[in-house]
Amino acid sequence: MIQIVQLKLPIKHTNEDMHSAIVKALKLAKSRTFEYTIIKKSIDARKEEIKYIYTVEVRVDLSKQETEKDIVNKCRNSNVSITERTSYRFEPKGTKPLKHRPVIVGTGPAGLFSAWILAKHGYQPLVVERGYEVNKRVTVVEHFWEQNDLNPNCNVQFGEGGAGTFSDGKLNTMVKDAFHRYPLVMETFVEHGAPSDILYLNKPHIGTDKLRGVVENMRNDIIRMGGEVRFATTLTDILIENDQLAGIELNHNERISCEVLITAIGHSARDTFAMLLKRGIHLSPKAFAIGLRIEHKQSMISMAQYGKSYIDLPAADYKLTHQTKSGRGVYSFCMCPGGYVVNASSEPGHLVVNGMSNYARNGDNANSAIVVTVQPEDFPNTDPLSGVAFQRNWEKAAYAAGKGVVPVQLFGDLFHYRKSVTIGSVIPNIKGEYRLSNLTECLPDNIIEALKEGIMAFDKKIKGFADEEAILSGVESRTSSPVRIHRNEFYESNITGIYPCGEGAGYAGGITSAAIDGIKVFEAVADCYKPCYE
Template identity: 55%
Template sequence: MIRISQMKLPVGHTREQLEKKIAKILKNPGCSFSYEIKKQSLDCRHKNDKIFVYTVDVKIRDEQKIARKVNNNNVMVTKEKVYQFPTPGDIPLLHLPVIIGSGPAGIFCGWYLARAGYRPLILERGEEADKRQKTVENFWKNGVLDPDSNVQFGEGGAGTFSDGKLNTLVKDPYGRNHEVLKRFVEAGAPNEILYQQKPHLGTDVLIGIVQKMRQDIEDMGGHFRFRSKVTDLHFTNGSLTEIEINGQEKIPAQVCVLAVGHSARDTFEMLHRRGVFMEPKSFAVGLRIEHPQSMINEDLYGEAENELLGAASYKVTHKCANGRGVYSFCMCPGGYVVNASSEPGKLAVNGMSYQARDSRNANSAMIVTVSPEDFPEKGPLGGVSFQRELERKAWELGEGKIPVQLFGDFCKNQPSVSLEEITPCMKGEYTLANVRSILPETVGNSIEEGVHSFGKRISGFDRNDALLSGVESRTSSPVRIVRDSDLLSNIEGIYPCGEGAGYAGGITSAAMDGIKIAEAISKKYRNF
């Protein structure tokens, strides 16, 4: 096929114009062709002349001859790389492989193992996606927290209640990234995610997708058990032998995938007691910031609204005078700040968008990197203690409600007593407070400096009535469960996987790591 890159068209172009552009670049070859869009990105540097930039693959006769005739550095002959799942290994599996967790890592590991005939058993402490949605909405409305089924736990994982971003910076020579996007499309996602520069799936779409993938896994011989919390693991001579569920039932196991998610603190504690090697990991903490979406659109697009482009997004970073990095994270255009708590007496926030991204506010996390040197306790679980202390302060400050502060008051380190032009778009109750009092001094100072710096790049970003809420403490896992070159922990049969194990950061990278673990299991063990 022929790959054409750097192909530019106005934002409002038609399909016919795209096809004419391809023909023109190929110097009107005079024969029919088909094409597939591989990448679409938006160039807004000239706000009065916004353009889409495409990479397309064209299938056509005599491709070598046409490419030589065109003689253009942006036109080349290429071969399509086809993803290959490994053939089964030689070691017999005596028991079904067990996957702990049904977030992206667990679901994708399960899907590929099921397709290869391994009939995996997926254990999930929370509820099925539709039941979980009702439980979460009841929490937001009435404050009734279910510690095992909430924004963090349940079918689909923490990413289900997020902006659903699907872009990743993970290098992908094996084609796993495209596999993830293909699986999503086959489960009901729009085809555009295959090529958009910043693809996303809103919470309303993700819920249906994870249910469809569960059905696929079950149709291929896999099994799911919900409300099945893994409370212990049993080893003999350094190898896994049993898994304990809900503190009472024990099942035999030879292979176990730890796709537990970044908030499975009780599981981390259990693994630490059992001698599974772990180490503390740097992550980031901070607050959510809200602005009018129309303000972000105006700055980035040059207009308050553009139906063709949707809600604008941003990404900003700053190196502070104190040496800390502060940056935006999980930016949610047209989104909501949500109460993402999972433990009683502790409060954490996150950002979420629906597919339409049509709320009046944009929000993102303003976060600052912290390292094991900042943690109050040493050892593998020091970061967990650090998170819990911040969340305890946030819960106490808001008495269970999300504490909110205007940026102008944040800079003065004083409680806010009234809102101005911006009103919160939130899931869960909120109350005005001095959010800065939650944070370590160095984190608060870094956020103040960072927001002022971002105001020089995005007009109005540091306006006094921008809303800050907190605490954003679950940006990534505070631990890394150590694994070797075969992707095994120090216990034979235990495969740490995904974001909770410290090997991913977001939906797509977690799903890719799930595929990677499925490959490792297949290379070693025979299927049933």
């Protein structure tokens, strides 16, 4: 294939414009026929005239004795080269027969991908999920947002698809991928109903509305390939004999024998963390971040990023970082263009917020978490679950500040340490009831000071970011797992047969990296064991 990079086209371009640009780049006669595939599409807003930048792969109908190399050599263009597309390849090498089918706990991206690829290779896994299937889950969550009636086992954190089901569905990742697991993840999403543009957009996302159908289709595929998926089913204990997994307990009343357990439990399964610790699994506290959500008008963010051209472009996003005078990192996290802030609580008497966007990202407001890094030394003790206790303390404070609903405050009021009494020009776009409050009661003083400094610094990058009428809500405490479940180079914990996996185990930070970790754990299992049904 011939690859062309840095192919620049105007915002309002046509397919004919793309065709002409390829002809020009390859110095082809206008009569030559070819096909092309978009590999990457991004926006270049660095100059006054904003353009789209493409990477494309082109297959030219070659004449006799002509090669693609001949065309590339003729171009004398450093942006044109020969490329070979590579794909994910893995062949299970396990020889140890399983006596029982492997069990996966959790249907977030880590659990879903490990289960799907195990099923594809004939392992017929059992998948258990404490929450409900996605359509029933949506009903339960919307009921919570309308009536403030929390279901502790099925909410924004728990249920089919994991916490990512109620998110922006971002699919970008910083994971280095020499084995082409990332393309496998993206192609699998598309095969199961995701928009095909995620294969080439520079910052791909699915959106919560489309992600729901994708996870349902993947679940049905797992079942079609011989797996089983059980909802409203919680892992309540593990059975260990001679430092090896012997089985599991579900819902306190059912025991199942198994030699392989993949714990893709997510970052909010606090009762499961406690159970694993009690059973001798090695855990340790890890760094994470805590802060607030901020809302601005999406038009302001897009205008600041793109100028007047923003009308013809997708809703703009941003990624901001700042190092405070005290040395703490402040950064934007899970930015949701045209999205919603959602009440993402999972425990009674505690309150958590998160961000969510539909695929169209056509809501009035942009929102993002603005968070501050915290280290284990910030926690009150060195217990492995001290980070969980730290989160709970401030989530309880947020619940109290909002009197049971999402506490919100204008940035100007937070800056001056006063309770908000009225909404300004930015109307909160929040799923769930909210109440004007004083968010300085919801976080430690040093975190509040870091947030204030960070937001003022971000105003120098995006004019208007520190608008006194920007809306803050809290608390954002589930940025990542506060716990790491230790595993060795074979992806096993200190108990043979238990494979910690994904974001909850401390090895991922988002939908894509969690899915990739699920694939890695599958490979570790398949390198050791062969299916019990062969």
